[in-house]
Amino acid sequence: MRILYSTFFTGFWLLNGLLVGVATAQVPKSLDSVMVYLKTHTSQDTNYVIALNVMGRELHEKGNPDYNRADSVLRVSEKVALKLNYGLGLSRAYTNLASIYYLTDKPQQAVEYFQKALTTAENFKLSPRFICGAISNVAAALSKLQQYDKVVAMQLRSLRLQERYNVQPRIATTYGGLGNAYRELNKPKEALVYYEQALALMRTEKNTRGMAIIENNMGICYDGLKRYDKSLASYRMALKHAEEVDYELLQADILVNIGLALKLSSRFKEGIPYVERSLAIGRKQQNKGTMATAYFNLGQIYEELKDYKPAEENLKKALELARERANKEQIANYTQGLADLYGGMKNFQQAYAYQLEKNKQIDSTMVVRTSAEVQRLVAQYKTEKKEQEIKLLRQQAQLREKELINKRLQTNALLLGGALLLLLGLAISAWLLNRSRLRRLEEAQALRKQIAHDLHDEVGSTLSSISLLSGMVNNLIAQKRPESVERAILKINTDARQILEAMDEIIWTINPSNDSLHRIALRLQEYAQPLMESKHIQFSMVADPTLDQLPISMEIRRNLYLIGKEAITNLVKYSEATQATMWFDHQKGQLTVVIEDNGRGFDRTQPSERTGQTSMQQRAKAMGGSLDVQSAPEQGTRLVLTTTIAG
Incomplete structure (x- = not known):
């Protein structure tokens, strides 16, 4: 299941090609030095805009990110660049603002600002390399919106422009973006081809951070192909590069993926220390998303080891963090994980409760799934019910067929014994009678089908609910929980009353009176x-x-x-x-x-x-x-x- 992996870094590195470097050597590149520069540089010229962009980038990319402060600095950069009509500075300001939205899980706003950066670059006729990189950034944000067909189209557009203007060296992030899109489209072999090209370009550029992310994504592809020896090698190389550039959140992502690759290789205990290291980084960075991912995967590993207490504790912590972040996808996945865990523990009451909670996150018309065991019982019940219905319909059809054959034989005997004149009349009468009987038979068949359909729709699902609740009552009585027993019985009474009302309507509908x-x-x-x-x-x-x-x-x-x-x-x-x-x-x-x-x-x-x-x-x-x-x-x-x- 791909939901086990953190997807935080699958596209963000695409921004690097536009965020590194400045147009003049007069502006420093580190955060401390650029802050000193801005205090002493009072003139609001193009160098001032460049320095603001460098500061905004450093504030949200390095160490503990300060997104609010970075946003404020970049808004000033945008305002001054507009006043100076400075296209390069304005486009970089939009790019940096977009990257903040990207990192804070606001992909729609990220797409909007990356598109502003691209439009500005085209209007000011910036370099082909800059424009191609801006196209790739739009594609990166579209990837977060899971619009992968559009991602492929945008990245191929960037490649065509690079070829037209002979951009050298080619932009590595474009190839990496294509790899990401094909991976998400479940085409890992095609993705690996583009990742290899991106990795070669990253090595040439000595972009260690980019190499770390490429290797991480290649590892995910190898996991999809079930080549875990290859994926582990890629992850370990990715971790080495991430440690070289001190990129801790990326390290956390890679560590989780190593733990999962070991889990998929049935090396469960070996995977635990890696996921725990990822959790430690999440706590240090106070990143709830990273912590939730680590807790969830620790819980799943302990579940595989049948060590249910730590499995339960970690899954509950993951769900709590997902609720704090209001991440609906994680809430649904983690709730399902707890339902499955309790199903494996044969705690069907808790499994039922979490399954109901999960169903609130998805389409309300979907059938309630509590656990693997409950699924099997419900499926068996429905199968037996359908087989009985089919058997009954066949028996009724056979009886009707025999009755029809007997009546036809009687009619034929009368026809043979009659006169020629009567023969014609009787033949006509028999034909009309036969047609009427067939019509009545068809109407009877249609009525049976309608009744069966109504009973299935109105009564079947409610009976399933009563069956599950009845099974729980015995456990509740044994546990001496009278309040829970009372609630369960009240629910059974309500469902039974609904069945009676539904049956009353069905009976009224078919009553000829x-x-x-x-x-x-x-x-x-x-x-x-x-x-x-x-x-x-x-x-x-x-x-x-x-x-x-x-x-x-x-x-x-x-x-x-x-x-x-x-x-x-x-x-x-x-x-x-x-x-x-x-x-x-x-x-x-x-x-x-x-x-x-x-x-x-x-x-x-x-x-x-x-x-x-x-x-x-x-x-x-x-x-x-x-x-x-x-x-x-x-x-x-x-x-x-x-x-x-x-x-």
Whole structure:
């Protein structure tokens, strides 16, 4: 799983080509000397801008970064460069500001400022090498947004410009950026080709820091190819280079990757000291992201060793730090890690709790996954249930088929014994009868499928929840935890009540005695009245007296009821109305159902918090009718359903 690796350094080194060096030897390059220079250099000229850029870069890149101070210095540099119309200084100021956003996990702002640096460089016609490097920086920020196809396009654009203007030597960061993109696109072999070219250029430039990051990324590729001997060699070389330039956060990243490569090689105990060294650096730097990554990976290694206590402690610390940073991706991953850990420990109650928390971070329609064991049981239950349903359907189909064959044989016997004139009549009658029976058989099959679908949707998931909770109750009783038992039983009662309500609706839908529009109107009134009263909405129902003599099919009745129910639910939840009306009208074979309120309404052209409109439109279309929703802000809402009903 790639989530085990820190991705902090996969693209940042791309900035180096633009951030190192200055345009004149008059400006010092170290932080201390440049601060002295700025105090004595009072004239706000181009050298002043260059010095500010050097100071801003040093403040956010070296040792313990001071991002706020760096930002303030670079804002001054931007302002003075604009005043002087100094393109190179302005572009470098934008580049440094972008790198701060990059390092503080604000990739969208990083893209914006890298693009400003590129546009400035193009407008001021700076050197082709500078422009090509600026393109690569935009690609680096896009990589953080996981837009890897765009990254490849931008880096190839940079390479084409380098070839057109014969930029020498080629920019190593462009090749490294392509390597990163192909690696993220799960093409490690293609990535390694570009990493090798980037590494060769870095060696020529004697860029030790860049070499460290390249070697680290190559190690990740070799891990993806399961060549752990190669990955460990790359990581150790990367660590050597990172130590040479005293780049501690990069060292922390590499140390975690070494620990993971050893874990993937089943050398679990060997990996622990490396990850602990990474954690120590994170604490020293007070970098919560680095610490969270280290805690999580330590927890996973201890889990592999079946040493569950330190595994639990480290995973919980990782989750706590992720919550402090409000990192949704890490929160989801670390919560899942704890759910899996408790599943392996057979502590299904805790596994269930963390799995529910994880599911809040992802799409609510996904099935709850508690642990490997619970998954197996749920899957087995569903498989057995489906097999029973299939077996029952087959038996019913065979009985129907035998019945149909017997009836056909009887009809044929009568036809053979009749006169020629009667033969023709009986043949016609048999054909019509057979078609009618087939239609009834098809309708019966469709009804069974619909009932099975409704039971699965309305009841199946709730039964699964009751099954899991019931299994937990025994453990809770054994643990003498009456409050937890009471909550679990309350949940089971609630779920059971929901099942009864769902079953009641399904039974009402298929009951032939309800095959009239009048019964639907009464049912909707019974559903709406208590909901309206709970919101103090004055509700009235107007129905055409002839509705009681209008029979309709089960399918139309079902869709009509569900449309009305959804409309009433939305009205009660969102309209803030004081009055609401529903009326049924039947004129010349056309049924019109109107539901309207005097509430706040909504703008049809804007996204609405009201739900189910697409579903209602589909159901209206299935009935052969149409649904028109009329609404405007502060002017209420009116739903008009029309369909053809034979009178």
